[in-house]
Amino acid sequence: MPPEAAPLPLVAAEEDVRLIVAERFGIEQPTFQGEGPSCGHPALFIRLSRCNLTCTRCDTKETWDWSQFDPRKESTSHTVADLLAWATSSPVELVVITGGEPLIQQRKLIPLVQGLLAAGKRVEFETNGTLAPLPELVVYGVQFNVSPKLDSFGVAEEKSIRPAALQAFAASGRAVFKFVASSVSDLDRIAELVSAYDLVPVWVMPEGATPEAVIATTRVLADAVAAHRWHLTTRLHVLAFPDPRGR
Template identity: 75%
Template sequence: MTTFEPIDIDPAASDAALRLIVAECFGVKVPTFQGEGPSCGHPALFIRLSRCNLSCTKCDTKYTWDWDHFDPRKESTKQTAADLVAWVTSSPVELIVITGGEPLLQQARLVPLVQGLLAAGKRVEFETNGTIAPVPELVVDGVRFNVSPKIASFGMDEAKSVVPTVLEAFAVSGRATFKFVASSVADLDRIAELADSHRLTPVWVMPEGTTADEITATTRVLADAVAARHWYFTTRLHVLAFTDARGR
């Protein structure tokens, strides 16, 4: 399986050269919602970038990085910030979710996109695995980070997926929410260790599952223990509403 390091660019490069590697964009022709976290239920447009620096076995977007099973030539296109701003501004929806893959691999190329989105009156949420610190140009008013560190039960070696200095940088930014996928009370104990060690707050817990039945069952396993810790709980609205259909 192929993963990727952050993509560096010449800051003097032209807009045409600042093309982002995009897996898919959706929410304009067929409206949808942010399905997870603090903005769950808000109308949203999604820009899903391709490529990731992790290879989690329970990942539900492997078409952004697993080239043993997917063809990157079929699963991605290259688009400029101007292309994406034009697409976004064709809709009145305010919330733009930039996800992946791992979007911060391409963050230098994201700066002009985010600047264009903010200038158009949009607000931006990044969905990130928390292994790459954001550049200062992205830590600005109108931008939030939903940081989702991957614990061992998600099928990733924490030596790669938990980067303390990066988590702490997000924590002090004042612009981050920490959203963990969990399937058991033991997972909550590990989340508590990370939250205490790196001063991660606020903590949101999301039940693992790719079907409505799985999410309901896991919610019932976790609910009392999450409530006892005074954490936030989020469902996976897109799975409940759209059966995890791609592009919804």
């Protein structure tokens, strides 16, 4: 890390802080960041349980949909010290903290992020953009991949589009905005949001749970994304692995 990224003091004893975790992976079976600016980069993943939205097209419902899943089976409590020991046992530099919605637990994430940065890691949050990040998380070495959810993703935008939170991310200098899209009309709505809240840079990711669906949607969207001068990403884990869960 460059000189200005000196290790930060911990804000709480790591042993005392516990996070609700759905899964962690990337060590026993090495994998990649599958989406966004770091797509293809080796990565470790810590998937936190719980979400504050209920998108019908969600592909991680095991983190929140207790009508289908049992929270006692789908989540475990880990100390920050345990998660730090796990992550730092790997030479992989990038740690992706995802969910669910990881920022629900963001105060407890401060010592984890500080410990990861002190160990020479960098951190990417995958967040739905509804909760403004605490200042302690908006630091060198942290990036927020903010993915506001559209009506077409099966959630009411009155719940998923939170102007104050989006403005906080836009002002942070540490956010990229990654929209899931399934049609060209989704791009029109994305353009409205980008204009309303000054969301840059923009990445568009095709929706799809199978390689065939990802490729087909990519072909539907590619020309229009290029015309907007936005970035286009894929879902590498869907293309690369027969069973993307835990990859």
